[in-house]
Amino acid sequence: xxxxxxxxxxxxxxxxxxxxxxxxxxxxxxxxxxxxxxxxxxxxxxxxxxxxxxxxxxxxxxxxxxxxxxxxxxxxxxxxxxxxxxxxxxxxxxxxxxxxxxxxxxxxxxxxxxxxxxxxxxxxxxxxxxxxxxxxxxxxxxxxxxxxxxxxxxxxxxxxxxxxxxxxxxxxxxxxxxxxxxxxxxxxxxxxxxxxxxxxxxxxxxxxxxxxxxxxxxxxxxxxxxxxxxxxxxxxxxxxxxxxxxxxxxxxxxxxxxxxxxxxxxxxxxxxxxxxxxxxxxxxxxxxxxxxxxxxxxxxxxxxxxxxxxxx
Amino acid sequence: xxxxxxxxxxxxxxxxxxxxxxxxxxxxxxxxxxxxxxxxxxxxxxxxxxxxxxxxxxxxxxxxxxxxxxxxxxxxxxxxxxxxxxxxxxxxxxxxxxxxxxxxxxxxxxxxxxxxxxxxxxxxxxxxxxxxxxxxxxxxxxxxxxxxxxxxxxxxxxxxxxxxxxxxxxxxxxxxxxxxxxxxxxxxxxxxxxxxxxxxxxxxxxxxxxxxxxxxxxxxxxxxxxxxxxxxxxxxxxxxxxxxxxxxxxxxxxxxxxxxxxxxxxxxxxxxxxxxxxxxxxxxxxxxxxxxxxxxxxxxxxxxxxxxxxxxxxx
Numbered sequence: 001x002x003x004x005x006x007x008x009x010x011x012x013x014x015x016x017x018x019x020x021x022x023x024x025x026x027x028x029x030x031x032x033x034x035x036x037x038x039x040x041x042x043x044x045x046x047x048x049x050x051x052x053x054x055x056x057x058x059x060x061x062x063x064x065x066x067x068x069x070x071x072x073x074x075x076x077x078x079x080x081x082x083x084x085x086x087x088x089x090x091x092x093x094x095x096x097x098x099x100x101x102x103x104x105x106x107x108x109x110x111x112x113x114x115x116x117x118x119x120x121x122x123x124x125x126x127x128x129x130x131x132x133x134x135x136x137x138x139x140x141x142x143x144x145x146x147x148x149x150x151x152x153x154x155x156x157x158x159x160x161x162x163x164x165x166x167x168x169x170x171x172x173x174x175x176x177x178x179x180x181x182x183x184x185x186x187x188x189x190x191x192x193x194x195x196x197x198x199x200x201x202x203x204x205x206x207x208x209x210x211x212x213x214x215x216x217x218x219x220x221x222x223x224x225x226x227x228x229x230x231x232x233x234x235x236x237x238x239x240x241x242x243x244x245x246x247x248x249x250x251x252x253x254x255x256x257x258x259x260x261x262x263x264x265x266x267x268x269x270x271x272x273x274x275x276x277x278x279x280x281x282x283x284x285x286x287x288x289x290x291x292x293x294x295x296x297x298x299x300x301x302x303x304x305x306x307x308x309x310x311x312x
Numbered sequence: 313x314x315x316x317x318x319x320x321x322x323x324x325x326x327x328x329x330x331x332x333x334x335x336x337x338x339x340x341x342x343x344x345x346x347x348x349x350x351x352x353x354x355x356x357x358x359x360x361x362x363x364x365x366x367x368x369x370x371x372x373x374x375x376x377x378x379x380x381x382x383x384x385x386x387x388x389x390x391x392x393x394x395x396x397x398x399x400x401x402x403x404x405x406x407x408x409x410x411x412x413x414x415x416x417x418x419x420x421x422x423x424x425x426x427x428x429x430x431x432x433x434x435x436x437x438x439x440x441x442x443x444x445x446x447x448x449x450x451x452x453x454x455x456x457x458x459x460x461x462x463x464x465x466x467x468x469x470x471x472x473x474x475x476x477x478x479x480x481x482x483x484x485x486x487x488x489x490x491x492x493x494x495x496x497x498x499x500x501x502x503x504x505x506x507x508x509x510x511x512x513x514x515x516x517x518x519x520x521x522x523x524x525x526x527x528x529x530x531x532x533x534x535x536x537x538x539x540x541x542x543x544x545x546x547x548x549x550x551x552x553x554x555x556x557x558x559x560x561x562x563x564x565x566x567x568x569x570x571x572x573x574x575x576x577x578x579x580x581x582x583x584x585x586x587x588x589x590x591x592x593x594x595x596x597x598x599x600x601x602x603x604x605x606x607x608x609x610x611x612x613x614x615x616x617x618x619x620x621x622x623x624x625x626x627x
Contacts, residue, residue, distance in 0.1 A: 008429040017431035023423060024440045027501065031443065033466055034455050046464045048479075124349045131345035135338055143350075150357040152610045154562040156586045157603030160596060161360035161367070164374060184356035187349055216341045247450035247565035248583075252591060266454035266569060276458055283451050294446045298439040301446075305509050 034287070037280035045276045059093075060277030062086045064103050064268070064285075068095040103282055106264040110244060110286070112175055113260055117182035118239040122232055124183070125190030126198075130220060132191065133198040134206075151188055155248040163253060173254045181249055186239040193238070193304065197231025198224065234300035241290060261286050361607075368601035375594040388601035398602065400577065401585040407492055408499070408581060409560050413553055415500045420507030421549060425541075427508070428515040438512075442505040449502065453569035456498050460484040460570075491571050491579050498566060503559075507552040514548030515541070547625045554617055561610050582606055 008016070037045050039056040068090050079096070082088040090097050132140055162181065163172070171177030201224060209219040225232075251263040265282040268275060294301060368388055372381045392398050423441065427434050444452070459467040463480040472479035484494040518540065526536045564583040567573065573580035573588070580588075586606070590599035 013429050013431040016426040016429035017434070017437075020423060020426050020431070020434070020437050020441070023419075024437045027441055027444060029466070030452070030456065030459060030501070031447075033459065034452075037458070046461075048464050048469075050464065050466050050469050124352065127345040128349035131342045135342035137342060137346060149611065150353070150361070152558055152562075152614065153361070153607050154564065154583045154586065154603065156564060156583050156590060157364065157600075157607060158357070158360055160374070160590050160600055160603065161363040162356065163591075164363070164596075165360065180352070181356060184352050187352060191349065216338060241446060245448035245450075247448065247568075251450075251568075252587075262448045262450040262565075265451050274458075279458075280455065283455055286451055287447050290446050290448075291443055294443060295439055298435065298442075302438070302442065302509060305506070 031287070031291070034280050034283050037276055038284045040277050040280075042275060042277055045280075057089070057277075058085065059089050060275075060281035062089050063275055063278040064281040065101055066090070067098045067101050068093075069098045070095050102264065103261075103268075106259055106261045107285070109175070109254075109258055110260040110262075113178045113182065113258070114240055114243040116175065116179040117186060117243045118236050120179060120183040121186040121190045121239045122194075122236045125187050125194050125235065126225075126228070126232060128187075128191045129194035129198050130224060132195050134203070151185070156252070159249060159252045162249075166253060173256060173258050175258050178250070178254060178258050178260070181253070182239075182243040182246065185246075185249075186242055189242075190235050190239055193235045194228070194231060197228050197235075201227045230300065234297070234304045237293065237297060237301060238304060241293075244290065364600045364603055367597050368604050370597040372597045373594050374590075374596040384597070388598050389605070391598065392602050392605060397577070398585065401580050401582050404492065404577075404579055405561060405563075405581040408495060408563065408579075409557060411493075411496045412499045412503070412560055413556060415496065416504045416507045416556060417549060417553060419500070420504045420552070421511045421545070423504070423508045424511035424515055427512055438509075441508065444502045445505045447502075448565075450565040450569050452502070453498060453566040456494075457485060457570060460494055462486070485571050486575055488575055488578050491575055495567055495570055495579055498570060499560065499563070502566070503556060507549075507556065510548050510552035510555075511545055514545040517548075518544045543627075547621065550617075550621045550624060554614065554621065557617075558610060558614060561606075 036052075038060045039058070040051070040054055041057045041059050044051050044054045044057075066086065071094065073094065076091065076094060076096075079091075082091055087097055131137060137143070166172040166177050169177075171180070205223050205227070206219040209223045210216070214222065245262065246260070247262045250260045254260065254263070261282070265279060265286060268279050268282060369383050369385060370381050371384050371388075373379060427438055456467075459465050460483075462468055462483045465479075465484075467484065468479040468482070471477065471482075482490065484490050522540055522544075523536060526540060531539070562583055563581055564587070567579060567581055567584055568587075571579045573584040577585075586599055586602055589595050589602060
């Protein structure tokens, strides 16, 4: 076996590994606690000492998706037997389901606005990045820097005029308004990341295509796009995560029809105080897709984070 | 004409003519490709910025759009710079900035250094550590208020388990002394992975032969660490600090959910103060001036910092 001075010894590896795993486990505790709380009953969730072992219950999820009203014992007894498990859980609390809650709609808003703005920023971003990468554009560097520097503004500072502007245009609390806004925020990063990916594709491919009689559009569409697919995909993930998690604009500019999940989840209130299992259930449903995404796509994501940062 | 005829005609024409007829010039393509992006940025980034500057010289109130708007010169700026609340919020921001950066750099670099020992399964554990920074700060911050509950919260329980203090004897979010630290803890938990990833990229960029050369020169491991590892990672580390610094200067969602600026106004950082002025007191002109001051501050500090960073890189 060859000896290398840069290869850590197995004891060093073991110590380093143990410490990192320890940190990772500690860092996971709050996230695990969210998921555990979502399967607790409200009394279990606020018991002292905090319960690690408990009888799992779907009450949090039922409460998340429904609104309920309290009924008198006589009324409760006169009702027909519960049709499904949700009603059974609610009846145990001497209540009946009054209707669906707003959570489904808010979650759907997050999906529409998240995917809508991601599609738009990646679409526009790819075109712009291609142009910045291949053509001479006057003041390109200044333009790129200025585009990036607008991200230094606190969102609240931009929110004031956008609020006024949207009020005039009737875009306040609309899906379109939020999609355009998130696209505008994301596009600077998208152009930046994508330009890096497109710079890496050799120009010779397109030039060959142009000589073969392709137009610029065809060369872009048939030669560059397939090559940039991975870069486009990882940029899309970043845009999606930003739009999915965004809170400041959402809380200031939306209140009803276009409100996304982040401003909504903290406002879930149960009977007599905050309904922590329902909040945890909402948080779990909202956070879990991102976590699964992160683990599945870790290679692209981690590369994207450092790549985007280190190039600036 | 069928497609085939078009193709035949096209292939018969000289390339230069063909390009003119069949496609747009490169210049036109460039403008078509960049145009929509520029338009969007002008409409939703630049135009609002100019509007904010304009508003900052007025006494406009957005909840009373019909009132006559007067230009009052620099009076908003004068009032802000002499407002003690604003200075308190800047102090709160500075405290938060300093300590989050301190802990994130310390822990982030250590973790990156350990991960770079390339033990088995290190990329899986890296991913797990990275998870918090991918999540919505508002949703996660909201849940942390539950962990911080005095009697029933997991955080207080764990602290009491290790220190023996009564878990209901201290309130992380409710006490003036602890509230700023409760935010520092959550932010460190969320964003240390970011610093770690950048440091890791830095560590991985150091070529092995430098260490090999140092080994031949019989430099001790400690010496190698301080004369090779640290200087080579420093530019990366400084970049990480720049990004976290800008982000934390703007910090809003986490703090709103955790303390809402309280208790009193101990944790009322610049963004929270700005939101209160703009969307609760509706002093639009005044808050626009504040927004501009914040923007100029970040921009100025960042520019100075980037200059320093470039000096470090040149060495």
